[in-house]
Amino acid sequence: MPGNPNNTRTIKIDMMARVEGEGALNVTVKDGQVQDVQLRIFEPPRFFEAFLQGRHVNEVPDIVARICGICPVAYQMSAVHALEAIFGVEIPPAIRDLRRLLYCGEWIESHVLHIYMLQAPDFFGFASGLDMARVHPDLVKQGLRLKKAGNQLISLLGGRSVHPVSVKIGGFSQVPTKNQLHALTDELRWARDAAVKTLQWVSGFAFEDPEQDCTFLSLRGPSEYPMNTGSLITNKGHHLNASEFEDHFHEEQVPYSTALHCSFQGKSYLTGPLARLALNHDQLSPLTKEIFAETEFPLPFKRASMGIVARSVEVLYALDEALRIIEGYEQPASPSVPVIIKAGTGVAATEAPRGVLYHRFSVNEDGTIQLAKIVPPTSQNQRRIEDDLRNMLPGLLHLSDEETASKCERHIRSYDPCISCATHFLKFTREEVS
Amino acid sequence: MVETQFSPYRKQPRVAVVKFASCDGCQLSILNLEDDLLALGAAIDIAYFPEASSNMQEGPYDIAFVEGSITCPEDLPRILELRQQTTTLITIGACATSGGIQALRNWSDIEAFKQAVYPNPEYIQSLSTSTAISEHVSVDYELWGCPIDKRQLLRVLTDLLQGVSPRIPTHNVCIDCKRQGHVCVIVSQGLPCLGPVTRTGCGAICPSMGRDCYGCFGPAEHVSVQPPGVPPNMTSLAQQFHQHLQLIPVEMVRRFRGINGSVQSFSKESDAWESK
Ligand code: SF4
Ligand code: SF4
Secondary structure, three states: OOOOOOOEEEEEEOOOOOOEOOEEEEEEEEOOEEEEEEEEEOOOOOOHHHHHOOOEHHHHHHHHHOOOOOOHHHHHHHHHHHHHHHHOOOOOHHHHHHHHHHHHHHHHHHHHHHHHHHHHHHHHOOOEHHHHHHHOHHHHHHHHHHHHHHHHHHHHHHOOOOOOOOEEOOEEOOOOOHHHHHOOHHHHHHHHHHHHHHHHHHHOOOOOOOOOOOEEEEEEOOOOOOOOOOEEEEOOOOEEOHHHHHHHEEEEEOOOOOOEEEEEOOEOEEEOHHHHHHHHHHHOOHHHHHHHHHHOOOOOOOOHHHHHHHHHHHHHHHHHHHHHHHHOOOOOOOOEOOOOOOOEEEEEEEEEOOEEEEEEEEEOOOOEEEEEEEEOHHHHHHHHHHHHHHHHHHHOOOOOHHHHHHHHHHHHHHOOOEHHHHOOOOOOOHHHHO | OOOOOOOOOOOOOEEEEEEOEOOOHHHHHHHOOOOOHHHHHHHOEEEEOOOOEOOOOOOOEEEEEEEOEEOOOOHHHHHHHHHHHEEEEEEEOHHHHHOOHHHHHHHOOHHHHHHHHOOOHHHOOOOOOOEOHHHOOOOOEEEOOOOOOHHHHHHHHHHHHHOOOOOOOOOEHHHHHHHHOOOOHHHHHOOOOOHHHEEOOOOOHHHHOOOOOOOOOOEOOOOOOOOOOOOOHHHHHHHHHHHHOOOOHHHHHHHHOOOOOOOHHHHHHHHHHHOO
8 A cells, every 4th residue: 555665565457447348457566666567358269260260261251350349340351451362363443442441431430439438538537428428418429420420431331330241352242332422421521520620629638648668560551541551660660561470570378368469579569540640640631631730749649648639630531531532433343353262371461440450361272261360459559558557657656556546447448459359369370280 | 219208117227238258349339329329328327338438336237238158167157147137138149149150169179279279278268168148047138130230229228118028020131131122142143142041130231232141140030940841941041052052061061150150040050061
């Protein structure tokens, strides 16, 4: 307890709220020093990589979507790109654009959920977005309508917003007409204005957590802000292809968690909106750059709590980008291109709302999956979150256990961890199977 | 709108949303009720919904929505306790209602899975099966779907709030598809669509997107029962896939062993084809 430094103190959060999935935190303090920080993930494993074996490649987009209800599109995208790499499929520009549009929808719904319903309540001391709505109904209504705009995009392209059904290897089962897409324009314009207001609103929040210096990892493409494609870069000068991912990023198991921890050259690193923005802000749209410049925040953001600003920037960008794609859209003659299935191994990384999502598949002659490996953003960030808490905790120890725990919980939440995702993947190499 | 004027509850009913092994997609579908969420929040007391609120209150609860399947030893006391605390328990989604996609483990050697997936399998506590909530406690209503249809959920809740017993339709996707006037994907594209045997609820999303239904709302009622001598619909459809669409036995197994593969009418079919 405070004032009694010769004690061992354990600070616990048994069940974190307002995060996706189930996790807990254990902190041990001895003689006033932080000894151990464990972000415990007890979400049960669902063994996706194991039961993907033997399934047909055409079933993969429907299966991997179920890893995460918040970012199913990301799983579908990384999967089809990895499989298309094996089959040598060239995706025509119109279908490429539609995939990007679908991804925009997912960034919008996922980010806005986190901004309005999960993280913002912390800045005002509310227990939930619904509680916040009792005091600020118009604000929360704006957030919900903005989130809905993202869901409408996914539903139009994918049939529904959670686990959309149209994505397949080679393209889509069906693509929208020009008119169907144009019918969304008014709502997306409204949403873009609302996104400007959102960014201005969150920029006024108080960001008080200590600054941290860490390795940022994101994709980077030749011209566009990264979603579906790009190579892997860091703020420390690394430049890698997705095919080199497993040479540099290592997963290990820790006894207290059903998720594997990832490290880069032995150290923790961060992927997700903070990293993407730091490494790719030059590729934002002119409007996004202009509104962001008004906030006068220097880049890179060094505080995890500022994730809410980074997500708001990306929501604005995704809406601007969606409107740009819709405006230039010409319906392709065919919703997909022919695919010739063959044996081989392929990898892909795309930018899920929470960061780099890596997939590797090996496919048998008959089109069944021989091996699947999936590395989601949260297992990459988990170690970074622990390191960050370790840095931050000494400044909190004068508080009561309860207050310390609540500050830690809030800090973890600002990372937008997706615990459901983190647990379903695991190290899975052919050598271990045999 | 959420009407409450005939509510049987004396005050706002206390509602819990509880998670077991799942992807969170069904809970997200609740939060995706964007237009009605605030009205809903006013009509009920959200006593326990960790994904949305840090205010986690103890039971008893008037209504509990349960997402996810039972997959590890710690789940068992939790679900029993929740049942004791809850007046009306409703499963939401394929995971909770049938064991979900993770029930594909039920056909595998779970120890091999763990070893394939974790370097130190001894740290992992996991049951060898993923099972539906109804295999452990009694369930009052079941909402199928992967994910659930959010309008169906709202409907059930509104019925309960009005003191009406919810009626969840049980006919097949095929009927909705015909009503909406889509072109049949079996006939036009030769796709092995499960719409004829799959429960309604989604609004025939897959055929409306030009593809085959893969059964995410579970089996429609009556597809596995027929008068003596007549094969159930499920079996007849499988025969059609085999004879006319030339699906080979392994493809038949995969077709019926999907998101709701553990439900008996589906598993009977997949197991039968596996032994061929
Ligand atoms: S039923 Fe489907 S959408 Fe719902 S929690 Fe399970 S996997 Fe997710
Ligand atoms: S058509 Fe079938 S697979 Fe598609 S959403 Fe509906 S029930 Fe699910």
